[in-house]
Amino acid sequence: MEQTNTHLTEKDKKRNYIFYCIDAALFQLGNAFFEPNSVIPSFIGSFTQNSILIGLSSTIRNLGWFLPQLFVSNYIQDKTYKKPFSLTVSFIMRASALFMALVAMFFGRKSATVTLLLFYFFYSLFSICDGLSGVPWVDILGKIIPERKRGRFIASYQSIGGLLAFAAGFFIKKILESPKLNFPINFSILYILGFIALLISLGFFSLIKEPPSITKNDKMNIKEFFQYVKNIASDDRNLVKAIITNILIRGFFLSMPFYALFANDFLMLSQDVIGYFVSAQMVGYILSCNLWGYLSDHKSNKTVITLTGISAASTPCLALISAACFKTGMNNMLLPIYLVLYATIGFTLSGVFLGFNNYILEFSHEENRAVYIGMCNTLVAPTTLFPILGGLLIQHFSYKPLFIFTTIMILIGVVFSQSLDDRV
Numbered sequence: 001m002e003q004t005n006t007h008l009t010e011k012d013k014k015r016n017y018i019f020y021c022i023d024a025a026l027f028q029l030g031n032a033f034f035e036p037n038s039v040i041p042s043f044i045g046s047f048t049q050n051s052i053l054i055g056l057s058s059t060i061r062n063l064g065w066f067l068p069q070l071f072v073s074n075y076i077q078d079k080t081y082k083k084p085f086s087l088t089v090s091f092i093m094r095a096s097a098l099f100m101a102l103v104a105m106f107f108g109r110k111s112a113t114v115t116l117l118l119f120y121f122f123y124s125l126f127s128i129c130d131g132l133s134g135v136p137w138v139d140i141l142g143k144i145i146p147e148r149k150r151g152r153f154i155a156s157y158q159s160i161g162g163l164l165a166f167a168a169g170f171f172i173k174k175i176l177e178s179p180k181l182n183f184p185i186n187f188s189i190l191y192i193l194g195f196i197a198l199l200i201s202l203g204f205f206s207l208i209k210e211p212p213s214i215t216k217n218d219k220m221n222i223k224e225f226f227q228y229v230k231n232i233a234s235d236d237r238n239l240v241k242a243i244i245t246n247i248l249i250r251g252f253f254l255s256m257p258f259y260a261l262f263a264n265d266f267l268m269l270s271q272d273v274i275g276y277f278v279s280a281q282m283v284g285y286i287l288s289c290n291l292w293g294y295l296s297d298h299k300s301n302k303t304v305i306t307l308t309g310i311s312a313a314s315t316p317c318l319a320l321i322s323a324a325c326f327k328t329g330m331n332n333m334l335l336p337i338y339l340v341l342y343a344t345i346g347f348t349l350s351g352v353f354l355g356f357n358n359y360i361l362e363f364s365h366e367e368n369r370a371v372y373i374g375m376c377n378t379l380v381a382p383t384t385l386f387p388i389l390g391g392l393l394i395q396h397f398s399y400k401p402l403f404i405f406t407t408i409m410i411l412i413g414v415v416f417s418q419s420l421d422d423r424v
Contacts, residue, residue: 008144012209016144019204021157026201028161032168033194034097036061039172040123043104043187047112057123059384064127065134066381072132073374074225082136082370083210090205093129094198096122101191108184115184134377139370140210142361148297150361151304154354155293162286162350169278214366229375238363238421239372243379245305245420246356248413250383252312252348254390255406259319259341262399267326267334280339284346292354301359302422308351309414315344316403316410323400363421 008016034040040057048054076082099122107115145153175186220228233240260277263269288311295304318341325333356376364372393402 008209008211013144016208017149017153019207020141020144021153021160023201023205023208024157025161025164026197026204028157029164029168030097030194030197030201032165033172033190033197034100034123034126039187039190042176043184044116044119046183047116053116056120058387060120060124061127062384063381064124065131066377066384068128068131068378069135070229070371070374070378073135073370074220074222076136076139077368077370080212081210082139082213083205083208086133086136086140087202087206089129089132090202093126093133094195094202096126096129097191097195097198100126101188101195104184104191105188108188131377135370135373137205138357138361138373139213140208142364142369143211143213143366144208147362150358151293151296151298151301151354153293154296154358155289158289158350158354159286162282162289166279166282166286169282229371232368232371232375239360239375241416241419242356242359242363243376245309245413245417246352246376246380247383248416249305249309249312249352249410250380251386251406251409251413252315252352253383253386254393254409255316255319255402256345256390257387258390258394258399258402259315259338259345262319263322263334263338266399267322267338269334269338273335273338276335276339277342280342281346281349284343285350286346287343288347288350289354292351296354296358300422301355301362302417302420304351304355305359305420306414306417308348308355309410309417311344311347311351313407313410313414315341315348316406318344319403320400320407359420 032039036058040061041054044054044057072085076085079085100119103115103118103122107118141150141153172190175181175189178186181189263273263277292304292308295307318337322334322337322341325331325337357373360372360376361369390402390406393405
């Protein structure tokens with residue numbers, strides 16, 4: 001629901017827009033140095049060959065973001081100002097990033113066990129604090145960015161942040177390949193750089209002027225809060241449909257980790273093309289931001305969700321097409337198809353975030369917005385385990401059945417998205 005706030009001057013609104021955008025873009029840059037699917041596993045893999053421990057980084061990062069959000073929404077929903085809480089947990093997150101660098105620097109050469117224990121402790125704290133700050137951050141966004149400008153706002157910081165993260169990828173490669181920087185000093189430098197970017201982003205967030213919230217004055221205990229959540233789910237069927245649609249379209253993540261493996265193992269593409277895949281994904285991400293932002297502001301977020309679902313479904317379809325080309329000897333088509341495939345991944349990742357977050361902000365009221373955000377993010381948390389399910393499907397069947405199942409699940413989500421209420 002559109003909220004009109006008279007507490008901010010036009011100058012405040014412009015400053016907020018710029019500072020929030022810089023905060024979010026620098027946050028993306030900082031996170032690139034703690035990337036859970038490449039940088040962190042590479043660091044952990046230097047101490048152990050245990051695939052469970054290595055793969056734990058992605059699970060911790062995702063669950064740390066999603067799971068706490070419903071609980072923190074109860075804590076902040078009666079607070080007139082959400083920014084103090086967000087600043088506190090965000091500072092703890094940044095401090096955790098610094099401690100990760102110090103652990104790598106001072107314990108990395110001494111004891112693998114101590115290093116892994118301390119590192120995963122601070123990495124878990126880093127991830128959980130990010131999740132705790134997520135609800136107030138989005139809630140404040142809903143207060144200070146008008147509904148018809150949110151699409152452009154998110155597109156702006158995603159584009160800028162995506163370009164910064166893209167450039168950081170090359171810098172990370174140079175640091176890790178440098179013969180002058182031995183392990184674990186090279187990773188310590190990466191984490192310190194990430195800490196600096198995140199700290200600067202927090203500085204810009206602290207400059208934002210937050211207007212007071214419309215709140216419910218009564219504080220609820222846990223039992224009352226869960227009854228309140230249950231009542232929301234019973235009364236707002238559109239919210240339930242949005243969550244179900246989100247889960248179905250996130251079926252996309254069933255196959256997400258396995259496209260590169262399929263390219264190497266089945267299509268016989270060499271490993272050195274993976275760099276092209278990453279670049280294609282980032283190009284797709286950056287290009288799609290402006291498209292989703294325009295559609296969000298000028299059409300509807302329902303449209304963004306539906307088209308994101310179509311983009312998500314096209315990814316496993318392209319993998320199946322590449323398999324058909326390989327079988328018929330059309331090997332010259334494999335790399336172009338796979339570059340498009342990874343571009344659709346970029347389209348989907350940006351669309352899922354922008355479409356569903358903006359949709360919830362659009363249809364929630366200011367007094368219960370935090371609870372809506374928390375419900376949506378916490379209830380889709382099980383989708384972070386989809387890659388494990390995808391791996392089991394490959395073990396018992398093969399790649400192709402996984403891609404077919406992924407396509408069907410996403411297309412059901414696309415069809416289901418048509419039942420969502422649209423912007424009036």
